[in-house]
Amino acid sequence: MGNMKYDSVIIGAGLSGLASGIRLAQFGKNVLVVEKHNIIGGLNSFYSRFGRKIDVGLHAITNFVKKGIFKSPLSKLLRQLRIPYDLLGLCEQNFSKIILRDKVAKFSNDFLLLESEIARLFPKSIDAFRKLVESIRAFDAYNEDSRQDMSTRTILSSLLQNRELEDMLLLPTLYYGSARENDVTWKQFVILFRSIFLEGFARPFEGIRKILALLVQKFQELGGEKRLRCEVQRIETSNGKVEGVVFSNGEFVKCDSVLSTIGYPETVKLYNREHFKETPKGQLSFCEAIAIFDRQPQDYGWNDTIIFFEKNPQFSYKKSSEEMATSSGVICLPNNFNYDNGQSMKEGFLRVTALANYEKWKNLPATAYQFMKKYCFDSLMEQAVKILGDKYLDFNVWKNNLLDRDFFTPLTIERFTGRVNGAIYGSPEKIYDGVLPIKNLFLCGTDQGFLGIIGSMLSGISIVNRHLLLGK
Numbered sequence: 001m002g003n004m005k006y007d008s009v010i011i012g013a014g015l016s017g018l019a020s021g022i023r024l025a026q027f028g029k030n031v032l033v034v035e036k037h038n039i040i041g042g043l044n045s046f047y048s049r050f051g052r053k054i055d056v057g058l059h060a061i062t063n064f065v066k067k068g069i070f071k072s073p074l075s076k077l078l079r080q081l082r083i084p085y086d087l088l089g090l091c092e093q094n095f096s097k098i099i100l101r102d103k104v105a106k107f108s109n110d111f112l113l114l115e116s117e118i119a120r121l122f123p124k125s126i127d128a129f130r131k132l133v134e135s136i137r138a139f140d141a142y143n144e145d146s147r148q149d150m151s152t153r154t155i156l157s158s159l160l161q162n163r164e165l166e167d168m169l170l171l172p173t174l175y176y177g178s179a180r181e182n183d184v185t186w187k188q189f190v191i192l193f194r195s196i197f198l199e200g201f202a203r204p205f206e207g208i209r210k211i212l213a214l215l216v217q218k219f220q221e222l223g224g225e226k227r228l229r230c231e232v233q234r235i236e237t238s239n240g241k242v243e244g245v246v247f248s249n250g251e252f253v254k255c256d257s258v259l260s261t262i263g264y265p266e267t268v269k270l271y272n273r274e275h276f277k278e279t280p281k282g283q284l285s286f287c288e289a290i291a292i293f294d295r296q297p298q299d300y301g302w303n304d305t306i307i308f309f310e311k312n313p314q315f316s317y318k319k320s321s322e323e324m325a326t327s328s329g330v331i332c333l334p335n336n337f338n339y340d341n342g343q344s345m346k347e348g349f350l351r352v353t354a355l356a357n358y359e360k361w362k363n364l365p366a367t368a369y370q371f372m373k374k375y376c377f378d379s380l381m382e383q384a385v386k387i388l389g390d391k392y393l394d395f396n397v398w399k400n401n402l403l404d405r406d407f408f409t410p411l412t413i414e415r416f417t418g419r420v421n422g423a424i425y426g427s428p429e430k431i432y433d434g435v436l437p438i439k440n441l442f443l444c445g446t447d448q449g450f451l452g453i454i455g456s457m458l459s460g461i462s463i464v465n466r467h468l469l470l471g472k
């Protein structure tokens with residue numbers, strides 16, 4: 001192994017690493033994917049707990065379109081990876097909601113539902129909303145555009161002139177992908193708006209492991225090599241060009257190019273510790289509570305798939321001042337997808353995500369950390385039950401129906417993915433062209449500006465197409 005030379009080494013076996021590995025292997029490249037953990041998937045993985053398989057990240061796969069729709073990120077992805085649509089086993093959501101204090105807008109994979117809800121809630125703004133949607137449809141997010149880095153808040157407030165409507169549209173989009181507090185760049189907003197509202201939510205019955213298994217199988221069939229429990233400690237360079245990578249066991253592997261999926265500051269740290277200090281780092285992280293109960297959510301009258309909520313008068317998407325904030329967040333009920341052939345999950349799952357504060361968790365002594373996790377689990381669940389409706393139960397009774405529970409904090413995210421500050425959405429500065437100052441070192445995934453399950457895979461593919469296949 002020591003003398004082996006690869007065309008490309010990919011750092012990270014998350015979705016972008018696996019997708020880019022497949023693409024390179026399809027073109028006969030000799031490619032190695034390395035992952036520091038003993039399991040693949042990164043931010044979107046799964047784990048076993050008392051015999052149950054629990055998804056780490058998956059709420060819903062965004063970008064859903066029906067089979068046969070060609071001009072969409074999902075169909076492009078499947079075409080490039082040569083994966084038949086049906087193999088993903090995607091099942092559509094029931095419906096989701098945006099709750100801003102006392103205003104509730106329902107939406108589904110049929111965009112007309114959202115449009116009619118906006119017309120009902122904001123009759124004076126419906127024309128402005130339609131204009132906004134037209135400009136989103138017309139925007140070419142995959143090409144350079146003068147507005148791409150502009151503040152979405154600025155654009156929305158001049159187009160809509162209605163702060164409540166602006167907040168309602170930003171609630172799902174910021175929660176599903178913004179690395180910036182209270183705002184997002186216009187380019188990323190357009191990508192997120194399309195993926196959530198104009199396309200939609202779906203999920204395979206088996207969760208993320210169905211997709212991960214598919215990707216690994218494909219990668220290995222094409223001759224790609226992967227190594228788990230293999231951490232890149234350094235990217236070796238000479239005269240500003242990649243030479244290879246050094247693993248934490250000291251082994252050096254030579255390669256022509258390196259594709260990093262681990263994030264912008266995290267990658268810089270592997271070749272220049274001084275520059276790392278100046279590289280902008282993400283500050284936004286989350287907590288998530290997962291409750292598994294002995295009945296279906298429908299038994300409590302809960303039929304929603306995903307709810308984005310804000311209880312304060314204005315939507316605030318920022319680092320929490322306490323360990324976690326319960327005033328705003330995302331509720332997900334994975335049981336509430338239309339699974340094929342009437343399949344239904346045996347147990348009920350409820351996941352609730354909320355904004356957190358990395359430093360606060362980091363500074364807690366071990367016993368206080370455990371106590372705080374329990375406290376935050378209870379307060380987040382209590383809030384979720386209030387929002388979902390407690391007609392059929394009171395929270396304390398509901399707790400008796402719990403089979404299991406889990407809770408993750410920004411420290412859990414940092415430990416399992418290596419993301420600085422546990423920042424799921426990475427650095428606030430994105431490297432859209434994937435080019436770093438070292439020759440033959442490229443960045444893809446979250447910090448290239450495309451995130452989510454489909455987005456990060458497409459990112460991997462487009463960086464490979466753009467930099468590693470052309471002219472070779």
Ligand SMILES: Cc1cc2nc3c(=O)[nH]c(=O)nc-3n(C[C@H](O)[C@H](O)[C@H](O)COP(=O)(O)OP(=O)(O)OC[C@H]3O[C@@H](n4cnc5c(N)ncnc54)[C@H](O)[C@@H]3O)c2cc1C
Nearest residue numbers: 012014015016036042043044057059060232445446452453
């Ligand atoms: C709680 C949560 C909920 C989410 N929900 C959704 C959702 O519902 N829908 C959706 O579309 N998206 C969701 N996402 C986002 C989605 O999971 C990510 O955008 C996507 O998985 C990013 O993939 P990636 O390959 O770019 O990065 P990552 O998944 O971070 O992959 C990078 C990999 O590199 C590895 N690594 C790091 N450093 C090193 C090193 N030095 N050497 C070797 N390996 C290293 C890491 O262990 C990791 O496996 C969610 C994320 C989280 C955390």
